[in-house]
Amino acid sequence: MDLFHPKDSFQFSCVKDCIKCCSGEPGFVYLSKKDLTKLLSHFKMKARDFVQKYCRFTSYYDENEVLCLQEKYNYECIFLEKNGCSVYEARPIQCSTYPFWTTIVYNKKSWDREAEDCPGMNQGAFISKETAMKQNFLYEENTPITRADLELLYES
Secondary structure, three states, X not given: OOOOOOOOEEEEOOOOOOOHHHOOOOOOOEOEHHHHHXXXXXXXXXXXXXXXXXXXXXXXXXXXXXXXXXXXXXXXXXXXXXXXXXXXXXXXXXXXXXXXXXXXXXXXXXHHHHHXXXXXXXXEEEEEHHHXXXXXXXXXXXXXXXXXXXXXXXXX
């Protein structure tokens, strides 16, 4: 993918105590097999127990049902606590690659639109286009686990 930025870098740094990408509007944090494995290790839980406690299924773009994290009643991430992300070291790839998602880095207009809600964009550290592309690749390759794939994981 050819990212839009004309200077070959992006400016982005998370802002301390900002939780806008983890709360507010309803949304989905899709989990891949890799994400699930990291979270299972973090919690030292079996897949079935973790899914029952922290996850739900939702329809994906291809009409498959895929695994995602539950949200709290106020649409906050289930792992968001007063001091931030309680699973930061094991957070899903969708979280760790923000804001380098395809729909955001597609063009300058989409980047600037997202920056209206994210105080860390267009300030802070300079991120090379190469690094941004690597983050975008990780995001794109992180396919959510389907209900059928999860059943196979339970059996193994």
